[in-house]
Amino acid sequence: MLSIETIRNETDRVKKSIADRGLTGGIDRIIEMDLRRRELIAETDMLRARRNEVSGRLGRSKEKPPELISEMREVGSRIKQLEGDLRDVVAEYDSLLLDVPNIPEADVPVGDDDSHNIVVKTVGAPPDFSFDPKPHWELGESLDIIDFRRAVKLAGSRFYIFKGKGATLQRALITWLLDTHVSEFGMQELYVPHMVTREAATGSGQLPKFADTMYHDEEDDLWMIPTAEVPITNIHADEILEPGVLPLKYVAHSPSYRREKAAAGRDTRGIKRVHQFEKVEMFRFTEPEGSPAALNEMVADAEELCSRLGLHHRVLLQCTGDLGFASIKTYDIELWAPGSGDWLEVSSVSNCTDFQARPAKIRYRAEEGARPQLAHTLNGSGLGIPRTLIAIMENCQQADGSIVVPEVLRPYTGFDVIGPAS
C-alpha cells in the first residue's frame, strides 16, 4: 500500500508509474474519497468533542437538564449516522488504495513484458555435450526418480512424485541451501505456518488481488501460502521494533502452493510449473536507508549459490511490465536448462520498501524515544527447488543417461551419481 500523502502530493508521479506498468488506476477516485473521508472525520470529531464536553459536565453536576440530554441524544444519532457514512467511504477508499502498485525505482526499464527485461550479468557457459542432452522429464522417468503418472492419479496434473535418489537429492539441496544461508550468509532460520489467516494474506499484499491464485480452506478461512514470503512478512506485523534490532535477516524452507490458473496450458511437462513445490526463501527487514544495499546482497547470495552448484546462470533486471505489485525493483536469476533449452527463473529478489510494512504496521525506532517509522521489506528465493533440480539434472547428465551430483551436495546425498540402477 502506498501512503495517501504520496498519492496526494505526487499524484502525477504515481499515475505515470501505474501507466509504466501497463495498468490503469483509480487515483482520481482515491483523492476524491480521501477528501470526503477527511470531511466526515472533521465533522464527527467536532460532534464527539461537543458530546464529551457536555457529558463531562453532566456527570459533574447534580442537575440533568432534559433539553441537554435530548440534544445529546440527537448528537449521538447524528454521530452514528456519520460513522456509517465514514465506514462506507473508508471501505471503498481502502480497497482502491490496496489496488495501487508500488512505484518502480527510476532506473527500472519501462517495458510491457518480460521480453524487455535487461540481462545485467551472465556467469559461466552452457555445458559442451558430445550427445543430445535430454530434458529432465525424460531423465527423471528413465532413471526412475520422478513419477508423473502416479502423481496425477493422486492429485491431478502439475503434481509429481520424487522417488529414491531423486527425493534424496531434493532433500540434500534444501539442507545445503539452508546450511549455507545460516552459517555463511548470516541468516536466521525460520519454520513457518503453511496456511495463514485472511489478515496475514492481506498484509503481504496477496489478498484481495490474487485470491484466485491461492488455495483456500473455506471452513477456517485459511489460505495456503504461495511462498514463505507471506507468513514471514507478517511475523513483525503490528510491532514496533526497538533500536538496533534491524536489519533482520531470515531464511525459511517451506512448500509453496499455487493454482497456476493464469498459466493454464503453459509449461505442462515436467516440474517447471507445478501446484506444490519446495522453496528456500530469503527475507529481510531493514531501515529505509539499508534496503538498496540489502537487495544487492541478496542477489549476490542467490548468485553465489548457483555458482557453487556449478550452474550457468544470468541475472536480469525486471522491466516495469513484469515487476511485481509490491516491488520497486526486482532482479531475476535464471539457470540454463540445456535439455529443455530454456532459461529457468530460480530466484526473484525484490525490494518492497515500505509497501508491505504500511498495511502490516511493521515499524521500528531509529533510536531510543524516536517516533516509530515503517521498516522496509525485501524478499527473494534462495532458491526455488524444482527448477534448480531441473538445471542440475539437465546440466550434469552424462552420455549414459546418468546424473553426476554437484560436489557441494555430495556430503548431503551420500552418493556421487544417480545411475540407471538407482
Add this chain to the structure above:
RNA sequence: GGAGAGAUGGCAGAGCGGACGAAUGCGCCGGUCUCGAAAACCGGUAUGGGGGCAACCUCAUCGUGGGUUCGAAUCCCACUCUCUCCGCCA
C-alpha cells in the same frame, strides 16, 4: 471435543457507569546530590487519525465487532485468542 478462568500501557497489576488514556510498582529517559557510581529525591515516559506554518487544538484506542446509555475499561450480546483440568491424538 467437554468444563472452568482470563485478555488493561514496555512489563507486573488496580479500576467494574461520570473528574479514567487509565492508580501503583518495575523498567526506561532527563535532572538534583556525588570525584564518579549506587541509593534517595524531582520530572518525564503509548499508538494512530483530523485540523494548523507552528505553538497547539481535537478525536479514537483498556482482545475484536456490535448493543444499551446524555456518558462505557466498567453493563449486555457475538466472536477471537490465552491458560488450567478432562478426553482424543502424530
